[in-house]
Amino acid sequence: GAKWTYDGPQGQDHWSQHYPYCGGALQSPIDLKSDLLRFDPTLRPIEVQNYNLSPNEQLTLGNNGHSVQLSLSPTMSISSLRNRYTAAQLHFHWGSPSRPAGSEHTVNSKQYAAELHVVHYNSDKYPNISTAVDKSDGLAVLGVLVEVGMFNPAFDHILKFINRIMYRDQKVKVPAFNIRALLPTRLDEYYRYDGSLTTPPCYPSVLWTVFRNPITVSRQQFLTLAATLYSSNAQDSASMSLSNNYRKTQPVDNRLVLASFKE
Ligand SMILES: NS(=O)(=O)c1c(F)c(F)c(S(=O)(=O)CCO)c(N[C@H]2CCCc3ccccc32)c1F
Numbered sequence: 001g002a003k004w005t006y007d008g009p010q011g012q013d014h015w016s017q018h019y020p021y022c023g024g025a026l027q028s029p030i031d032l033k034s035d036l037l038r039f040d041p042t043l044r045p046i047e048v049q050n051y052n053l054s055p056n057e058q059l060t061l062g063n064n065g066h067s068v069q070l071s072l073s074p075t076m077s078i079s080s081l082r083n084r085y086t087a088a089q090l091h092f093h094w095g096s097p098s099r100p101a102g103s104e105h106t107v108n109s110k111q112y113a114a115e116l117h118v119v120h121y122n123s124d125k126y127p128n129i130s131t132a133v134d135k136s137d138g139l140a141v142l143g144v145l146v147e148v149g150m151f152n153p154a155f156d157h158i159l160k161f162i163n164r165i166m167y168r169d170q171k172v173k174v175p176a177f178n179i180r181a182l183l184p185t186r187l188d189e190y191y192r193y194d195g196s197l198t199t200p201p202c203y204p205s206v207l208w209t210v211f212r213n214p215i216t217v218s219r220q221q222f223l224t225l226a227a228t229l230y231s232s233n234a235q236d237s238a239s240m241s242l243s244n245n246y247r248k249t250q251p252v253d254n255r256l257v258l259a260s261f262k263e
């Protein structure tokens with residue numbers, strides 16, 4: 001579709017001009033505010049299948065101009081939801097080298113350094129993500145908040161190849177690794193709400209699960225993520241850094257925001 005950006009004339013305040021859902025209901029991300037939450041004891045721990053991929057398997061790491069994305073094996077899935085959701089890709093949202101605040105979801109208005117999204121589609125009902133992406137029960141995304149702290153070995157399986165996809169549309173094959181190591185230890189504590197893609201076309205098709213506990217990456221790792229990539233392609237004379245690729249929080253309206261834990 002048409003070029004969209006996070007800032008400027010094609011920036012997020014203008015998305016709805018070409019992508020009407022972006023101005024519609026059930027939009028993501030949102031601020032996860034304590035006084036909005038409802039504890040739901042029926043929310044079971046998230047169970048993932050086959051996230052521990054073999055290094056003999058290869059995945060595609062790419063710069064799509066909006067994020068760094070890693071294709072995932074279709075053997076990976078979430079098995080604890082009403083339907084089975086099969087993994088499609090993971091990607092990140094981050095701030096900038098000078099401002100390590102680029103998560104999409106915020107917790108009581110606190111913005112984290114970055115956020116990881118693992119995108120899955122409802123494979124009980126749809127043959128692939130393209131047919132699922134605009135259906136109300138089409139997608140389930142796992143959101144992981146990222147803060148700067150201890151070095152994260154799992155994150156380095158991606159970062160050590162990032163200088164080979166500096167420019168838009170560059171891709172590289174990388175050895176698979178244990179994707180479970182990118183998730184927090186506890187998968188039983190999370191926020192849950194009905195939302196949308198956080199990029200155009202902003203379809204309201206996402207069952208959001210945002211884990212309560214962040215993962216950490218080192219300051220050096222964060223800087224590598226935030227300072228290496230360009231949103232422009234290699235041929236473009238003017239290089240545009242890929243940073244601050246996060247959407248602002250959206251109105252919750254009358255949506256229920258559930259928590260699997262008591263504060
Ligand atoms: N934050 S978010 O809402 O999870 C989110 C992004 F932020 C994001 F940038 C992407 S993108 O990298 O594909 C670039 C823009 O579509 C996606 N893609 C999803 C939905 C669109 C179709 C599709 C097809 C195959 C695999 C993944 C996806 C996305 F879901």
Ligand SMILES: [Zn+2]
Binds near residue numbers: 092093117198
């Ligand atoms: Zn995302």
